Every structure is written in structure tokens, then in C-alpha cells.
Amino acid sequence: MSIPEDPSGAPPGVTLVLGGARSGKSRFAEAMAERAPRPVYLATGRAWDTEMASRIDEHRDRRGPRWTTVEEPLDLAGTLPGLASPDAVVLVDCLTLWVTNLMLEERDVAHETRGLVECLPALTGPVVFVSNEVGLGIVPDNAMARAFRDHAGRLHQEVAAVADSVYLLVAGLPVTVKSNR
Amino acid sequence: MSIPEDPSGAPPGVTLVLGGARSGKSRFAEAMAERAPRPVYLATGRAWDTEMASRIDEHRDRRGPRWTTVEEPLDLAGTLPGLASPDAVVLVDCLTLWVTNLMLEERDVAHETRGLVECLPALTGPVVFVSNEVGLGIVPDNAMARAFRDHAGRLHQEVAAVADSVYLLVAGLPVTVKSNR
Amino acid sequence: MSIPEDPSGAPPGVTLVLGGARSGKSRFAEAMAERAPRPVYLATGRAWDTEMASRIDEHRDRRGPRWTTVEEPLDLAGTLPGLASPDAVVLVDCLTLWVTNLMLEERDVAHETRGLVECLPALTGPVVFVSNEVGLGIVPDNAMARAFRDHAGRLHQEVAAVADSVYLLVAGLPVTVKSNR
Numbered sequence: 001m002s003i004p005e006d007p008s009g010a011p012p013g014v015t016l017v018l019g020g021a022r023s024g025k026s027r028f029a030e031a032m033a034e035r036a037p038r039p040v041y042l043a044t045g046r047a048w049d050t051e052m053a054s055r056i057d058e059h060r061d062r063r064g065p066r067w068t069t070v071e072e073p074l075d076l077a078g079t080l081p082g083l084a085s086p087d088a089v090v091l092v093d094c095l096t097l098w099v100t101n102l103m104l105e106e107r108d109v110a111h112e113t114r115g116l117v118e119c120l121p122a123l124t125g126p127v128v129f130v131s132n133e134v135g136l137g138i139v140p141d142n143a144m145a146r147a148f149r150d151h152a153g154r155l156h157q158e159v160a161a162v163a164d165s166v167y168l169l170v171a172g173l174p175v176t177v178k179s180n181r
Numbered sequence: 182m183s184i185p186e187d188p189s190g191a192p193p194g195v196t197l198v199l200g201g202a203r204s205g206k207s208r209f210a211e212a213m214a215e216r217a218p219r220p221v222y223l224a225t226g227r228a229w230d231t232e233m234a235s236r237i238d239e240h241r242d243r244r245g246p247r248w249t250t251v252e253e254p255l256d257l258a259g260t261l262p263g264l265a266s267p268d269a270v271v272l273v274d275c276l277t278l279w280v281t282n283l284m285l286e287e288r289d290v291a292h293e294t295r296g297l298v299e300c301l302p303a304l305t306g307p308v309v310f311v312s313n314e315v316g317l318g319i320v321p322d323n324a325m326a327r328a329f330r331d332h333a334g335r336l337h338q339e340v341a342a343v344a345d346s347v348y349l350l351v352a353g354l355p356v357t358v359k360s361n362r
Numbered sequence: 363m364s365i366p367e368d369p370s371g372a373p374p375g376v377t378l379v380l381g382g383a384r385s386g387k388s389r390f391a392e393a394m395a396e397r398a399p400r401p402v403y404l405a406t407g408r409a410w411d412t413e414m415a416s417r418i419d420e421h422r423d424r425r426g427p428r429w430t431t432v433e434e435p436l437d438l439a440g441t442l443p444g445l446a447s448p449d450a451v452v453l454v455d456c457l458t459l460w461v462t463n464l465m466l467e468e469r470d471v472a473h474e475t476r477g478l479v480e481c482l483p484a485l486t487g488p489v490v491f492v493s494n495e496v497g498l499g500i501v502p503d504n505a506m507a508r509a510f511r512d513h514a515g516r517l518h519q520e521v522a523a524v525a526d527s528v529y530l531l532v533a534g535l536p537v538t539v540k541s542n543r
Contacts, residue, residue, distance in 0.1 A: 018352060020317070020497030021508075022515020051508075133351070135201030136382070137318020137499020138326045145500045146202075146232075153203020157353035168351050170495070170530050170539045171380060171515075171522035177351045199533060201498070314532070316382030318499020319507045327383075327413075334384020338534035349532050358532045 012164035012180065014120055015128040018156060019169030020136075028169055029091050029130045030063060036089035036126070041069045042079065044098040059093070073101040077115040084123040095131035095159070099151050103144075109151040117158045129159055133168065193345035193361065195301055196309040199337060200350030201317075209350055210272050210311045211244060217270035217307070222250045223260065225279040240274070254282040258296040265304040276312035276340070280332050284325075290332040298339045310340055314349065373397075373451060374526035374542065376482055377490040380518060381531030382498075390531055391453050391492045392425060398451035398488070403431045404441065406460040421455070435463040439477040446485040457493035457521070461513050465506075471513040479520045491521055495530065 015032065019025035033039040041063060047053035060069065072079045076098060083090045092098075102109050120127070133156070135149045160166045166178035196213065200206035214220040222244060228234035241250065253260045257279060264271045273279075283290050301308070314337070316330045341347045347359035373394045381387035395401040403425060409415035422431065434441045438460060445452045454460075464471050482489070495518070497511045522528045528540035 016352065020495065020515065021501070021511045022497060022519070024519050133201065133498050134500050135203060135498075136314050136316075138315050138321045138330060139202070140500045149202045149500060153201065153352075157203070157205050160352035160354055166352055166354060168356070171378065171528055172519035173522055173528060173539045175356065175530070175537065175539055177354045177356055197533065314382065316384060317495050317497075319496050319502045319511060320383070330383045334382065334533075338384070338386050341533035341535055347533055347535060349537070356537065358535050358537055 013123070013126055014159070014163040014165075015126070016156070016159050016163045016166045017128060017130045017169060017174075018133045018167065018177075019130075020133055023169040024172030025130050025132075025169040026059060026093055027062075027172070028167070028174060029093065029128045032128055033089040033091040034066070036087065038085070038088040039063075039067050040083050040088050040090045041067050042076075042083060042090055042092045043069060043071045044073055044076070044092065044094060044101060046073055046097075046101070073098070074105065074107070077112075077119040080116075080119055080123060080127060084125040084127060086125050088125050090125065090127045091130065092127060093130045095129050095155060096134065096152050099148060099155060103148060103151070110154070113151075113155045113158055116155075117162060120159075120162055129163075131156060131159075194304070194307055195340070195344040195346075196307070197337070197340050197344045197347045198309060198311045198350060198355075199314045199348065199358075201314055204350040205353030206311050206313075206350040207240060207274055208243075208353070209348070209355060210274065210309045213309055214270040214272040215247070217268065219266070219269040220244075220248050221264050221269050221271045222248050223257075223264060223271055223273045224250060224252045225254055225257070225273065225275060225282060227254055227278075227282065254279070255286065255288070258293075258300040261297075261300055261304060261308060265306040265308060267306050269306050271306065271308045272311065273308060274311045276310050276336060277315065277333050280329060280336060284329060284332070291335070294332075294336045294339055297336075298343060301340075301343055310344075312337060312340075373488050373490055375485070375488055376521070376525040376527075377488070378518070378521050378525045378528045379490060379492045379531060379536075380495045380529065380539075381492075382495055385531040386534030387492050387494075387531040388421060388455055389424075389534070390529070390536060391455065391490045394490055395451040395453040396428070398449065400447070400450040401425075401429050402445050402450050402452045403429050404438075404445060404452055404454045405431060405433045406435055406438070406454065406456060406463060408435055408459075408463070435460070436467065436469070439474075439481040442478075442481055442485060442489060446487040446489060448487050450487050452487065452489045453492065454489060455492045457491050457517060458496065458514050461510060461517060465510060465513070472516070475513075475517045475520055478517075479524060482521075482524055491525075493518060493521075 017025045017029045135153050164180045167174040168177050198206045198210045316334050345361045348355040349358050379387045379391045497515050526542045529536040530539050
């Protein structure tokens with residue numbers, strides 16, 4: 001896998017890694033974070049069922065012991081400032097699960113999105129967001145699914161607008177959508 | 182958002198802007214059209230329900246008073262020649278709704294597609310088509326949905342083949358798929 | 363359509379052509395294979411129903427009499443070595459149907475994927491794989507559909523990792539995802 005090179009070894013301030021199911025987006029983002037002295041994994045997922053639990057375990061085994069793992073399903077804007085630091089890379093995996101959690105808790109997703117985007121400029125270290133691109137299929141019958149993909153799409157646009165780099169993963173390979181370097 | 186620069190201030194003859202749900206494709210196309218002295222919005226959508234009606238209102242508010250708005254759900258090949266002019270950019274939003282309308286009216290979509298593509302070379306000004314990419318999910322159970330994405334996919338191929346520029350919007354950012362400039 | 367140029371007239375060793383429904387991926391791959399003296403079509407599809415049968419006929423008519431057609435729904439790793447040769451291009455259409463066939467036969471898809479990828483370095487001629495990108499929509503309700511897109515996504519990653527070229531077709535046009543030439 002080709003990871004963009006950086007002499008400092010760290011990704012730029014804010015990176016957004018988008019991709020479909022099993023597109024290699026988590027692995028790509030992990031490789032990026034592992035170039036930092038201190039990779040931090042901020043998990044938004046909750047083990048709702050055994051399928052989800054086994055994915056979480058699989059990801060944790062892959063990352064290995066160098067990583068610090070923090071779980072935060074809802075309050076990203078409150079958690080990120082305490083984790084960011086110049087020698088760390090915080091990997092947020094993933095934004096689509098965060099949107100799911102917000103919807104299940106009946107939070108105002110647009111408000112939470114704004115809060116997240118507004119906390120980013122003050123972070124003292126790089127952050128890499130992973131998220132599922134879910135908007136390229138047929139319009140779902142289900143109104144909740146339509147609301148979900150609308151929320152996710154708007155969130156992606158807002159994060160991408162302030163990000164230094166945006167990648168779309170296709171078959172494990174990054175297509176560069178934005179690069180400010 | 183990065184809009185491709187053009188010293189004349191107008192997009193090339195035919196532009197196709199594809200993207201998923203909430204990918205920023207309408208906003209990107211609007212920014213392109215607004216560089217013309219006279220932006221024209223050709224709406225193919227009908228307000229079938231309140232969800233749709235509120236999207237239409239939201240788009241109209243965003244565009245503002247400089248725009249001329251024309252509604253035509255079916256006869257694009259008959260309407261475009263009268264709207265195109267060297268000082269206008271006609272934004273057609275969107276082709277997937279047009280395909281939906283044609284299917285609901287039981288028209289021959291392949292025939293209508295051909296009619297649209299054949300009218301393009303004679304237009305006297307630029308036109309920007311917006312359309313949803315809907316073919317990158319799981320095959321739908323529903324035969325109508327499968328027919329819809331086949332029609333949309335073929336239409337996109339035919340318009341893209343004659344277009345000067347084709348963009349795929351990802352998280353509000355354009356990936357250039359074709360550029361003849 | 364723009365097909366990447368090669369003075370030898372043949373595609374590189376392994377090419378992966380991804381795309382959504384009706385994105386022009388088969389046509390693109392066929393144009394690539396037809397530059398070889400002996401294009402070979404390796405069909406993984408079975409005519410389960412009339413919709414499928416009519417697609418198979420349509421593809422065969424388009425290819426014309428220069429092509430050799432071989433049908434193999436399951437054993438790609440056993441079939442490819444006998445078809446590959448320096449003056450042929452073998453077009454495998456498509457990997458997603460192969461995954462479907464393996465699942466219907468209750469084969470171990472991860473094992474079969476490994477077998478396919480491991481046979482590639484020893485092939486004596488170029489091969490072009492066509493496959494549907496199916497992971498960019500909403501998560502399907504159906505567990506079988508989720509398993510299918512996971513299998514397809516992993517297969518795409520593994521083939522892409524060893525491929526010389528990977529393309530994503532959008533509206534009939536190739537977006538280059540990987541190019542080792």
C-alpha cells in the first residue's frame with residue numbers, strides 16, 4: 001500500500017480517509033498513524049452484536065501493543081483536545097459509527113457536526129478520520145437510512161472542507177481527493 | 182471548494198457533475214454556473230412529497246435572485262435549445278430525477294437519452310448536468326430499482342462520452358474524471 | 363473511450379477494472395483485450411434467469427467472432443494457467459459473479475481468493491479482471507449481502523495489491539487508481 005511520504009513522519013493536521021465496505025480504509029489510516037511515535041486509536045464503535053464485536057477484536061489484534069486505545073461513542077469534540085499532541089496521531093475510527101450513535105441517542109447531528117469541525121483548528125497534533133462512503137447506491141426505502149446518509153454526507157463535506165488531505169480508498173488503494181501539502 | 186478556473190468565466194460546452202447523496206454536487210455545479218452573467222436553473226424535480234418539497238425550497242433559497250428557474254420534468258431535448266445562450270449557463274438538476282420521471286410516464290428511456298445527447302452539439306451555450314451516481318452499492322432486490330440504475334448508468338456513459346468535462350464529487354470535492362480543456 | 367496506450371499493444375500482466383452497474387467496465391476491458399492477437403473471454407456468469415441470459419447474449423454479440431469464449435463459474439485458479447499465453451489477453455468477467463458462485467456452492471471464499479491470487483505470478487500472459495464495486499451504498503439489511511460485499515471487498519484488495527494497473531470506471535471513463543507502468 002502506498003502511504004504518502006512526509007519527512008516528519010506524521011500526517012498533516014487533519015486527514016479524512018473515506019471508502020466503502022472492506023476498502024482498506026482502516027488499514028491505510030493505521031499505517032499513517034503508526035509513523036508517529038505515539039499512535040492513538042479513538043474507537044467510536046460499540047459492540048452491539050457478535051458480528052460487530054468480532055470486527056472490533058480483529059482491528060485491535062491488527063494494531064498491536066504500541067497503540068493506546070480510547071473508546072468514545074459520542075463526545076468527539078470533548079475528547080479529541082485531550083488526546084491530540086505533537087508526538088501522537090489520533091485515529092478516529094469511524095465517523096459513520098459516530099453518526100449512528102448520535103442518531104440512536106436522538107442528538108442533533110448537524111449541531112454535533114459543527115462542534116466537531118470547530119474543535120479541529122485548536123488541536124495540538126494530527127488527527128485522521130476514517131469514515132464510510134455510503135451515498136453511492138440506490139436511494140434506500142427506509143427513511144432512517146436516508147437521514148443517515150444525508151447526515152454522513154454533510155459531515156464528510158464539512159470535515160473535508162477543513163482537512164489538509166482527503167483520500168478515497170478503492171480496493172485498498174488511495175485516490176487523492178484533496179492534498180494541501 | 183475548488184472550481185476549475187477558466188479565463189472566460191464560463192464552463193466548457195457540456196459538463197457532467199456526478200456524485201452520491203449529499204456529496205456537494207449541486208453546490209459545485211451552481212458555483213460553476215454563477216460565473217456566467219446569466220445562470221439558468223432547469224429543474225427536473227417534482228415535489229412528490231414534503232421531503233422533496235423541502236429540498237427544492239432549500240436549493241432555491243441557496244441560489245438567490247440572480248437565477249432564472251425553469252421547471253421541465255420530461256422534455257429536456259425540447260427545452261434546452263431555447264434556454265442555451267452564450268451569456269448563460271444552464272444547470273440541469275438533475276438527470277436521475279429526469280430518468281425517474283420518464284419511467285413513471287412509461288417513456289422509452291433509451292430513446293429519450295438519445296434525443297438528449299443528440300440535441301447537445303447544436304446548443305449555443307454551455308450546459309452543466311448534475312446526476313446521482315447510484316450504481317456502486319449492492320444489486321437492489323427490486324426490479325424497478327435495477328432498471329433505474331441501468332438507465333441512469335447508460336445515460337451517464339452517453340453524456341460523458343460527448344462531455345468536455347466530467348467530475349465525480351466526493352465529500353464536496355471534485356475528482357476530475359474527464360477534462361478536454 | 364480512452365484506453366491507456368502501450369507500444370506492445372497488450373495490457374500489463376494483471377489489470378483490475380472496477381466499476382458500478384452500467385459503468386462501462388466490461389466494454390473498457392474488452393477494448394483492452396482486443397489489442398491482443400488473441401482475446402479470450404473467461405465468463406464466470408451462469409444464466410440463472412432471463413435477465414441474466416439476455417445480458418450474457420448482449421455481451422457475446424458485442425465481442426464478435428475474434429474472441430474465444432470459455433465458461434468457468436468456480437475454478438479460476440485451475441483454468442487461467444491453461445488459457446494465458448503471450449499472444450492472448452484473458453478477460454475474466456466478472457469476479458463478483460465468481461464470488462456469488464462460490465457462496466452458492468458454500469466454498470471458503472477466503473481460501474479460493476488466496477488460490478486465485480497465488481496463481482497469478484506464474485501466468486505466461488496478461489489477464490484483465492472485471493468486477494463490480496458494491497461497497498459504497500448503505501449497509502444492507504441482509505446478512506448474506508453483507509457477507510458478499512465483505513468477500514468482494516477483500517478479493518478486490520488482494521488482487522489490486524498484486525495488479526499492475528487498477529481502474530475505477532465512472533460513466534464509461536477510467537479513473538486510474540494504480541499504474542505501475
